[in-house]
Amino acid sequence: MTDTTSPQTDGGLSRRSMLAGAAAAMFVPATVAALSSSAAATPPVTAAPAARAVATPPGTTHRLTMYVEDLGGGQTGYGLEPGKATIPGPLLEMYEGDTMEITLVNTTDRDVSIHPHGVLYDVNSDGSPFNKSFNGPGETRTYTWRTTGERAMGRWSRPGTAGYWHYHDHAMGTPHGTAGVAAGLYGGLIVRRRGDILPDKQFTVVFNGMQINNKSAPNTPMFEANHGETVEFVCIGHGDMFHTFHLHAHRWANNRTGYLEGPRDPSQIIDNRDLNGGDSFGFQVVAGEDVGPGAWMYHCHVQFHSDAGMSGIFLVRNADGSMPPGAQESIDWFHNHEGGAHH
Ligand SMILES: [Cu+2]
Numbered sequence: 001m002t003d004t005t006s007p008q009t010d011g012g013l014s015r016r017s018m019l020a021g022a023a024a025a026m027f028v029p030a031t032v033a034a035l036s037s038s039a040a041a042t043p044p045v046t047a048a049p050a051a052r053a054v055a056t057p058p059g060t061t062h063r064l065t066m067y068v069e070d071l072g073g074g075q076t077g078y079g080l081e082p083g084k085a086t087i088p089g090p091l092l093e094m095y096e097g098d099t100m101e102i103t104l105v106n107t108t109d110r111d112v113s114i115h116p117h118g119v120l121y122d123v124n125s126d127g128s129p130f131n132k133s134f135n136g137p138g139e140t141r142t143y144t145w146r147t148t149g150e151r152a153m154g155r156w157s158r159p160g161t162a163g164y165w166h167y168h169d170h171a172m173g174t175p176h177g178t179a180g181v182a183a184g185l186y187g188g189l190i191v192r193r194r195g196d197i198l199p200d201k202q203f204t205v206v207f208n209g210m211q212i213n214n215k216s217a218p219n220t221p222m223f224e225a226n227h228g229e230t231v232e233f234v235c236i237g238h239g240d241m242f243h244t245f246h247l248h249a250h251r252w253a254n255n256r257t258g259y260l261e262g263p264r265d266p267s268q269i270i271d272n273r274d275l276n277g278g279d280s281f282g283f284q285v286v287a288g289e290d291v292g293p294g295a296w297m298y299h300c301h302v303q304f305h306s307d308a309g310m311s312g313i314f315l316v317r318n319a320d321g322s323m324p325p326g327a328q329e330s331i332d333w334f335h336n337h338e339g340g341a342h343h
Helices: 015-026 037-041 178-183 303-307 327-337
Strands: 061-072 075-079 092-095 099-106 140-146 151-153 156-158 163-168 186-192 201-208 222-226 230-238 244-247 272-274 280-286 294-300 311-317
Touching (some): 075 178, 163 230, 163 280, 186 230, 201 222, 222 230, 294 327
Parallel strands (some): 092 186, 222 311
Antiparallel strands (some): 061 075, 099 140, 244 294, 294 311
8 A cells, every 4th residue: 555644535534433443454554745735724834734644564764855944034944845844844753663764954054953852863863063963054964763663572572662752953053953943943753653543633732932833822823623533732842931731621641642542541631731841742632522612722821821822722613614603703702812912
């Protein structure tokens, strides 16, 4: 199989329900595909396009080119094609045992790099000036990220590299990439286990300084899904502030995959989690499950942060995609009241 499976092509049948019927046998290894078609409908600096999983053999090496581009206004982004840089950068995905070779093209006149969390790399792919692993102005450089799968160790087995990780610049401004991260050089990185549930929709939420995805309310991203769709959030923290991520009306499993393996899975269920500099986590929820559609809020739960613009909307539409009663009024209210307009 080599076809791309995008969240938009399920024809109303959620992937979760497909899985329930077909079990894990239908799962195939992943690679990185082109930008999803939904990216075009989304403002480029408010949501990361998802690099979707397609069929590849186990142990695949994914070769991709990423471009660092100046977006104007002091903003800089990563993109998978020239002229397509976004903040956050593209959501990268691979499966345990895969390798990712990223050829980073620096189109700016500053030092940049790409430094991952959670995966394996040697010093040449460290992405830090400390190890002379960065792109000077106009330079192109390849970074290699490896992963491992589960390994047997006698009667025990050892987990692989799966997790909700992230990547960011480690060279612009200072040897820690402080200016690059502030400017928007960051993105999500998912390493999945084979057989993990795949979501219908994916969103990257980055608490960076006092902003979300380098935006303040009411200009923060509005994430949209239909009632019953499986939605994956990848949450990342950057900057000098401490944050807590809260999503209204939805709960998730505080574990590596972000969902429960079954009704007796002992993982903690939460709706709020610390999201400080360098942190990342992810989870999957069924949009509107047991609560129904509506305009739900997500925000930093540090009160002066939410008051100052660290909030946004998770719009759960009706299952047919229509607006639920009151949702537009809530969105209008948000635009009139959030982000300091009445403070
Ligand atoms: Cu905060």
